[in-house]
Amino acid sequence: MQKVNIILVGFGRVGRAFYELLKEKYDYCRERYGLFLELRGIIRKSGAVLLSGTRKMVSEAEAGKEKSELSGWVQTFSLVDLLEEFKSGVLVDCTPSDLNTGEPGFSLMKTALSSGWHVVTASKGALVVHPSELAAEARQHQVALKASGATAAALPTLDVGLHSLAGAEILAIEGILNGTTNYILTRMSEGLSFSRALMEASEKGIAEPNPVQDIEGWDTAAKMIIIANRVLGTEIKLSEARVNGINGLTEEIMAKAARLGKTIKLIGRCSRETPEAPWKVEVGLALLNPDHPLAAVDGSNKGIIFYTDCMGYIVLAGGKSDPRGAAAALIKDIISIYWRDF
Amino acid sequence: MQKVNIILVGFGRVGRAFYELLKEKYDYCRERYGLFLELRGIIRKSGAVLLSGTRKMVSEAEAGKEKSELSGWVQTFSLVDLLEEFKSGVLVDCTPSDLNTGEPGFSLMKTALSSGWHVVTASKGALVVHPSELAAEARQHQVALKASGATAAALPTLDVGLHSLAGAEILAIEGILNGTTNYILTRMSEGLSFSRALMEASEKGIAEPNPVQDIEGWDTAAKMIIIANRVLGTEIKLSEARVNGINGLTEEIMAKAARLGKTIKLIGRCSRETPEAPWKVEVGLALLNPDHPLAAVDGSNKGIIFYTDCMGYIVLAGGKSDPRGAAAALIKDIISIYWRDF
Numbered sequence: 001m002q003k004v005n006i007i008l009v010g011f012g013r014v015g016r017a018f019y020e021l022l023k024e025k026y027d028y029c030r031e032r033y034g035l036f037l038e039l040r041g042i043i044r045k046s047g048a049v050l051l052s053g054t055r056k057m058v059s060e061a062e063a064g065k066e067k068s069e070l071s072g073w074v075q076t077f078s079l080v081d082l083l084e085e086f087k088s089g090v091l092v093d094c095t096p097s098d099l100n101t102g103e104p105g106f107s108l109m110k111t112a113l114s115s116g117w118h119v120v121t122a123s124k125g126a127l128v129v130h131p132s133e134l135a136a137e138a139r140q141h142q143v144a145l146k147a148s149g150a151t152a153a154a155l156p157t158l159d160v161g162l163h164s165l166a167g168a169e170i171l172a173i174e175g176i177l178n179g180t181t182n183y184i185l186t187r188m189s190e191g192l193s194f195s196r197a198l199m200e201a202s203e204k205g206i207a208e209p210n211p212v213q214d215i216e217g218w219d220t221a222a223k224m225i226i227i228a229n230r231v232l233g234t235e236i237k238l239s240e241a242r243v244n245g246i247n248g249l250t251e252e253i254m255a256k257a258a259r260l261g262k263t264i265k266l267i268g269r270c271s272r273e274t275p276e277a278p279w280k281v282e283v284g285l286a287l288l289n290p291d292h293p294l295a296a297v298d299g300s301n302k303g304i305i306f307y308t309d310c311m312g313y314i315v316l317a318g319g320k321s322d323p324r325g326a327a328a329a330l331i332k333d334i335i336s337i338y339w340r341d342f
Numbered sequence: 343m344q345k346v347n348i349i350l351v352g353f354g355r356v357g358r359a360f361y362e363l364l365k366e367k368y369d370y371c372r373e374r375y376g377l378f379l380e381l382r383g384i385i386r387k388s389g390a391v392l393l394s395g396t397r398k399m400v401s402e403a404e405a406g407k408e409k410s411e412l413s414g415w416v417q418t419f420s421l422v423d424l425l426e427e428f429k430s431g432v433l434v435d436c437t438p439s440d441l442n443t444g445e446p447g448f449s450l451m452k453t454a455l456s457s458g459w460h461v462v463t464a465s466k467g468a469l470v471v472h473p474s475e476l477a478a479e480a481r482q483h484q485v486a487l488k489a490s491g492a493t494a495a496a497l498p499t500l501d502v503g504l505h506s507l508a509g510a511e512i513l514a515i516e517g518i519l520n521g522t523t524n525y526i527l528t529r530m531s532e533g534l535s536f537s538r539a540l541m542e543a544s545e546k547g548i549a550e551p552n553p554v555q556d557i558e559g560w561d562t563a564a565k566m567i568i569i570a571n572r573v574l575g576t577e578i579k580l581s582e583a584r585v586n587g588i589n590g591l592t593e594e595i596m597a598k599a600a601r602l603g604k605t606i607k608l609i610g611r612c613s614r615e616t617p618e619a620p621w622k623v624e625v626g627l628a629l630l631n632p633d634h635p636l637a638a639v640d641g642s643n644k645g646i647i648f649y650t651d652c653m654g655y656i657v658l659a660g661g662k663s664d665p666r667g668a669a670a671a672l673i674k675d676i677i678s679i680y681w682r683d684f
Contacts, residue, residue, distance in 0.1 A: 021652060025509055025652075028509070028511065029509060033508070033509075138684055139684070142684065143684060144683075144684040145684065154652075154653035154654060154656070155656065156502060156506030156507075156656070159501065159502070159505060159506040160498060160501070160502070160506070162683050163501060163505070163674075163678060163683075164498035164501040164502070164674065165498075165674070166375070166673075166674045166677040166678060166681065167367055167370070167371060167375075167670060167673040167674050167676075167677050168670055168674070169370070230683075291638070291640075293638070293659065293660065296633070296635070296638050298633075305660075308670075310363060310367075310496075310662065310666055310667070310669075310670040311496035311661060311662050311667055311670045311671070312496060312660055312661055312662030312663070312667060313660045313661075314496070314497065314498070314658065314659075314660045314661055315658070315659050315660050316656065316657070316658055317635065317656075317657050318635065318647075318654055318655045318656045318657050319653060319654055319655075319656055320652065320653050320654030321654070324652055325652070325653055325654060327652075328509060328510055328650075328652040328653045329653070331508075331509040332505075332506065332507070332508045332509050332510070334509075335508040335509050336505060336508060339508065341486075341504050341505075341572075342480055342481070342484065342485060342486040342487065
């Protein structure tokens with residue numbers, strides 16, 4: 001049995017879902033993995049709150065006293081105070097992704113890693129802007145830096161790429177990595193206009209309030225770059241990727257694709273022309289034949305395919321594409337730091 | 343950098359493919375994972391051969407002297423001798439699967455585990471007949487017992503079920519786990535008779551010389567039971583599973599399914615009626631709607647789907663379904679024992 005201290009930064013949709021799911025899964029994680037996952041504090045822009053651990057929160061919730069836990073937000077202590085207070089554990093980063101600066105995730109993650117804390121993140125910015133610096137910091141302090149939450153969340157892209165394909169050489173990676181655009185394309189193929197499909201995605205809570213990065217392909221590019229940098233050891237920057245989105249797609253083009261028996265998907269791709277050539281990341285619309293393994297990935301689902309030298313290809317699809325699915329991916333990453341199946 | 347001693351038992355199609363792939367991947371595993379994977383000996387029914395390690399084999403092969411390595415099969419030393427000689431490492435079990443007795447894998451694996459050796463297996467028999475005994479032995483000696491090679495090989499069924507879904511509760515598992523029967527069903531849906539399709543599968547090396555266990559569904563049942571026992575913690579026996587194969591399927595039934603717009607697949611399933619009810623394993627033909635995630639898994643491909651409480655469903659498909667793919671899964675399991683990504 002092991003006690004794991006957890007500090008959560010960011011308390012938006014994913015942060016809140018993590019907070020809720022952690023309480024829900026506390027007993028299961030203790031029984032199945034021997035881990036007491038204790039949330040010690042939450043930090044957000046407007047302040048921080050110190051918590052007495054998940055176990056106490058769960059029993060207080062059962063006694064109907066839950067709300068009190070989240071009432072004491074104060075400005076008087078910082079991440080450094082919390083890291084020092086609890087000595088070791090996991091920082092869970094749910095801050096918003098800023099693909100230009102990598103902040104605030106970068107500074108927070110670097111502080112935690114350099115204090116010997118593991119980091120589990122749902123935020124893409126820092127991993128896209130400063131990947132090698134964070135990797136070096138983690139290596140130096142022999143701690144984990146896990147990013148399932150930033151790379152299609154419940155769909156285990158990094159697990160499979162790093163672990164399940166260990167020993168195989170990856171020849172190329174292709175993915176449908178953005179639920180919003182895939183939902184829009186699916187609805188457009190059913191006859192809706194782009195704007196109607198987008199509106200519907202917003203109403204259903206699939207699209208974020210500002211879906212520009214999704215629509216223009218940058219979210220897909222960021223995820224593919226994080227996957228490539230981790231799995232292939234590349235150091236590709238976002239500015240080096242060739243990125244096109246789904247804007248500009250018309251109903252006429254959709255109809256034409258249908259007449260040809262093809263499906264239009266927004267595909268992120270990492271490949272190289274020869275084994276000696278540099279890896280390149282591209283994002284753009286692709287016409288897929290119906291027997292392409294990603295052609296059937298519909299709605300807000302995601303999918304990824306790894307082509308390998310000795311394992312054939314592996315395709316993965318599904319994975320809940322909402323804050324609860326992202327929260328589950330964060331908990332999975334925490335478990336994977338401490339638990340082994342022998 | 344770490345030296346890993348490997349002893350291989352069984353030298354049939356998979357054992358030979360492992361021997362070849364290990365040499366091919368020796369340098370890559372050293373560079374990427376810091377592991378020297380050194381094959382120290384091979385044991386088969388007719389004798390054993392002591393080897394000087396993969397590194398020496400690779401350099402001798404480069405010098406054109408490879409064959410000599412495998413010429414000295416003798417009867418004078420046993421597995422116990424080899425385990426004692428090399429003190430620690432991994433036993434790679436490629437013996438044939440006997441679903442009734444679990445031998446010879448069971449005795450060999452138990453001997454290795456009780457000597458503190460890790461075990462990586464491509465053989466289903468022992469895991470189906472004596473699962474708890476082997477698990478207890480591994481736990482007692484704090485060593486790994488990995489079975490990717492016995493559970494759809496390159497398709498990472500156990501990795502995803504155990505690790506990528508950690509923290510989530512699995513509600514049900516469904517899979518197309520046998521390449522031979524899936525190939526036959528695919529060809530029958532294209533108009534071939536059962537016997538023609540089977541003959542074709544044999545000619546292409548997809549079907550094993552004696553495909554009865556595949557055709558009757560026992561291979562699928564065995565794989566699903568191993569997955570369920572590991573991932574769900576069940577202790578289901580093969581005799582408790584309800585198993586039907588593809589024998590008896592006629593061209594008329596195939597044609598009828600096609601008229602209904604359905605696909606016929608041999609599905610292994612593990613589920614329970616309520617969260618309190620016992621888990622059950624069933625294998626049988628199922629009519630799938632075209633939008634079922636396994637409907638598109640064609641030819642000798644395999645696929646699996648995990649339904650979960652908080653991660654949605656995850657579907658996996660592909661994975662090279664031949665001795666080289668199985669060998670790659672064995673190497674993956676060895677790497678996963680020694681390598682962590684931090």
